[in-house]
Amino acid sequence: MSDLKATLTVDGIDGAIELPVHEGTIGPRVVDVGALTANGMFTYDPGFVSTAACESQITYIDGAKGVLLHRGYPIDQLAEHSDYLETCYLLLYGELPDKTQKEQFVRTVHNHTMVHEQIRTFYNGFRRDAHPMAIMCGVVGALSAFYHDSLDISDEHHRQVAAFRLIAKMPTLAAMSYKFSIGQPFMYPDNSMGYAENFLHMMFGTPCEPSRISPVLAKAMDRIFLLHADHEQNASTSTVRLAGSSGANPFACIASGIAALWGPSHGGANEAVLNMLEEIGDVSRIDEFVARAKDKNDPFRLMGFGHRVYKNFDPRAKVMKQAADEVLAELGMENDPLLAIAKRLEEIALSDEYFIEKKLYPNVDFYSGIILKALGIPTSMFTVIFAVGRTVGWIAHWNEMISGSYRIGRPRQLYTGYAQRDYIPLDQR
Numbered sequence: 001m002s003d004l005k006a007t008l009t010v011d012g013i014d015g016a017i018e019l020p021v022h023e024g025t026i027g028p029r030v031v032d033v034g035a036l037t038a039n040g041m042f043t044y045d046p047g048f049v050s051t052a053a054c055e056s057q058i059t060y061i062d063g064a065k066g067v068l069l070h071r072g073y074p075i076d077q078l079a080e081h082s083d084y085l086e087t088c089y090l091l092l093y094g095e096l097p098d099k100t101q102k103e104q105f106v107r108t109v110h111n112h113t114m115v116h117e118q119i120r121t122f123y124n125g126f127r128r129d130a131h132p133m134a135i136m137c138g139v140v141g142a143l144s145a146f147y148h149d150s151l152d153i154s155d156e157h158h159r160q161v162a163a164f165r166l167i168a169k170m171p172t173l174a175a176m177s178y179k180f181s182i183g184q185p186f187m188y189p190d191n192s193m194g195y196a197e198n199f200l201h202m203m204f205g206t207p208c209e210p211s212r213i214s215p216v217l218a219k220a221m222d223r224i225f226l227l228h229a230d231h232e233q234n235a236s237t238s239t240v241r242l243a244g245s246s247g248a249n250p251f252a253c254i255a256s257g258i259a260a261l262w263g264p265s266h267g268g269a270n271e272a273v274l275n276m277l278e279e280i281g282d283v284s285r286i287d288e289f290v291a292r293a294k295d296k297n298d299p300f301r302l303m304g305f306g307h308r309v310y311k312n313f314d315p316r317a318k319v320m321k322q323a324a325d326e327v328l329a330e331l332g333m334e335n336d337p338l339l340a341i342a343k344r345l346e347e348i349a350l351s352d353e354y355f356i357e358k359k360l361y362p363n364v365d366f367y368s369g370i371i372l373k374a375l376g377i378p379t380s381m382f383t384v385i386f387a388v389g390r391t392v393g394w395i396a397h398w399n400e401m402i403s404g405s406y407r408i409g410r411p412r413q414l415y416t417g418y419a420q421r422d423y424i425p426l427d428q429r
């Protein structure tokens with residue numbers, strides 16, 4: 001805590017209001033506005049662009065410099081040298097594991113990959129054409145109906161078990177939501193495989209043939225999970241924290257995160273990117289769509305471009321672009337027509353005055369959409385895969401909040417509706 005103070009002078013209030021200013025390890029100073037309520041005032045910050053809603057030690061982002069650190073480690077170093085489960089350990093416990101800790105962690109995750117057999121029948125209640133994110137919202141929330149022995153949020157052991165269950169079961173549930181939509185039998189997890197490899201096995205394997213998963217593609221999948229693992233107080237993580245602040249159980253909280261992630265401005269963007277590329281259809285139509293993106297009267301936006309926090313470049317996008325190039329080369333897909341559209345859009349965004357001036361760069365979802373398409377993942381599964389990767393971030397933040405001191409989240413408002421008025425009987429209206 002620093003000795004810095006900010007003073008606020010407001011017409012009609014005698015004297016200035018002193019507000020403490022907090023300094024983090026790095027990053028902007030934070031004015032503590034808690035004293036305003038006692039002075040009959042709230043702050044107004046739609047979209048929370050200037051509001052720190054909590055104190056956290058998990059992830060740091062400097063949007064101007066394009067920096068993303070997990071527990072202090074830069075994302076590009078983690079993407080190059082680490083793997084998804086090791087990054088999960090780091091996010092959850094704050095340090096990189098030693099060899100024994102890593103083996104133990106991986107083994108425990110593997111021990112939880114299977115889901116309760118009754119959950120398999122639960123899927124049959126959905127329509128075959130249900131969006132897999134709709135299924136995930138329902139099924140993940142429903143885990144609280146199956147795993148009663150990890151619902152006590154005041155018990156650290158319960159919280160640990162819930163964390164392992166969620167990280168381990170998300171790929172199983174995600175692959176099941178896909179298998180259900182195409183009418184194929186669900187695949188049981190194979191714990192002899194790595195996390196990403198196992199996911200691809202459950203997605204593309206069938207009971208008739210053993211799966212053959214290319215190590216290059218499994219590595220690309222692992223990297224996608226890793227690059228989505230956490231992103232500090234984004235919309236879905238803030239939703240998980242807010243839901244958790246009421247004391248809700250972890251499975252219900254993660255389901256709320258999945259719902260928030262689904263929107264096209266957040267996790268739904270990777271699916272929207274591919275839909276947009278398909279809608280554009282041909283390189284010759286790109287100018288028309290770019291003109292629409294620039295037109296203030298047209299709600300159309302170029303999906304996969306721009307970011308609330310990164311106003312220089314998205315460091316995840318840099319790594320993801322490299323991974324995309326590797327995967328496309330491995331699959332011999334460099335000349336794919338959809339990818340030609342993507343490449344041209346990327347060129348335009350990096351050179352066109354409108355995009356440069358507004359600092360709209362290709363974001364992580366632009367490239368992850370391209371990789372997932374190349375891996376043969378159906379578009380409707382893209383956001384589900386984001387949710388699988390982000391689950392650890394949601395849990396790490398939820399656990400950080402629950403194990404510290406917290407209050408129920410309760411934002412206030414600037415009310416602009418009617419002042420008090422008397423009820424008018426129906427015959428007088």
Ligand code: CMC
Nearest residue numbers: 264265266267269293301302303304305306307308358363
């Ligand atoms: N295409 C065209 N114009 C855009 C775009 C875009 N993709 N994004 C922002 N703008 C314009 C916007 O019209 C506005 O112009 P003006 O100042 O003239 O009104 C200006 O840029 C600032 O936009 P904003 O909506 O105030 O910015 P924001 O920080 O509130 O929104 C965003 C960030 C990510 C929601 C937005 O850039 C967007 O909708 N992008 C497309 C969706 C997308 O790719 N989302 C994935 C984000 S990365 C994954 C994740 O972390 O969830």
